Amino acid sequence: MAMITRREAGIGLITAASLTAAGAWPAAAAAAAQAIELPQPVTGGGKTLAEALSARRSTREFASEALSLTVLSGLLWSAYGINRPQSGDRTAPSWRHSIEQKIYLALPDGVWLYDPVEHRLLPHLAADLRALTGTQDFVGTAPLNLVYVADGARMGDVSAEEKRLYAFTDTGFIGQNVYLFCAAAGLATVFRGSLEREKLGKALQLPGEQFVTFAQTVGYPRT
Numbered sequence: 001m002a003m004i005t006r007r008e009a010g011i012g013l014i015t016a017a018s019l020t021a022a023g024a025w026p027a028a029a030a031a032a033a034q035a036i037e038l039p040q041p042v043t044g045g046g047k048t049l050a051e052a053l054s055a056r057r058s059t060r061e062f063a064s065e066a067l068s069l070t071v072l073s074g075l076l077w078s079a080y081g082i083n084r085p086q087s088g089d090r091t092a093p094s095w096r097h098s099i100e101q102k103i104y105l106a107l108p109d110g111v112w113l114y115d116p117v118e119h120r121l122l123p124h125l126a127a128d129l130r131a132l133t134g135t136q137d138f139v140g141t142a143p144l145n146l147v148y149v150a151d152g153a154r155m156g157d158v159s160a161e162e163k164r165l166y167a168f169t170d171t172g173f174i175g176q177n178v179y180l181f182c183a184a185a186g187l188a189t190v191f192r193g194s195l196e197r198e199k200l201g202k203a204l205q206l207p208g209e210q211f212v213t214f215a216q217t218v219g220y221p222r223t
């Protein structure tokens with residue numbers, strides 16, 4: 001079972017209270033198709049916004065080191081978590097308040113769906129689909145590829161073209177949240193539009209009107 005690494009302990013976002021077994025990846029969860037509860041995200045301290053903006057960049061070389069649940073918790077909350085519990089509103093805006101975005105995680109042990117309401121990961125597919133999430137070599141070996149998906153059914157009675165326009169825009173805000181979290185946490189990331197969307201959507205067995213918009217690779221920088 002993976003333990004919290006010195007890198008994570010040094011990034012300034014991890015408190016002593018979060019350095020528990022809750023931060024380790026439960027290797028058996030995918031096989032057992034169990035949801036994984038994420039630890040509470042750390043929402044205080046860390047780098048300033050200006051420091052994170054200064055460090056933001058795209059990186060395409062990743063170490064194979066896995067990301068712990070503690071890191072995933074902060075990453076996913078920053079990406080699209082609930083920042084106003086009374087209304088359930090999110091860290092990223094959405095066109096007409098559609099809240100149509102979904103984040104699938106392509107990890108070595110399978111594909112998971114982020115559930116922002118319960119702040120947990122739901123098992124989706126027990127298959128390593130990382131290599132299908134893009135056309136670049138690093139996607140198959142990087143520890144995590146986020147696949148951004150929009151649920152067109154939540155976007156009302158507008159044309160398919162409009163749905164795609166606004167869904168792709170909404171994903172961009174999430175992508176920047178991920179960039180800034182990674183910059184603050186010493187992680188490497190790149191937002192990606194070079195991917196075979198239909199093929200990936202089929203492989204992901206997306207239900208209903210869900211369609212892939214972009215992907216984003218996350219990991220530790222290769223040193």
Ligand SMILES: Cc1cc2nc3c(=O)[nH]c(=O)nc-3n(C[C@H](O)[C@H](O)[C@H](O)COP(=O)(O)O)c2cc1C
Pocket residue numbers: 056057058059060136190191192193194195
């Ligand atoms: C909509 C969009 C799509 C992108 N698609 C890819 C991609 O498929 N592969 C990739 O390596 N980088 C991709 N990028 C990252 C850009 O290449 C990168 O942001 C740009 O080179 C500027 O570098 P910087 O992010 O370090 O400032 C994409 C960025 C955006 C905004």
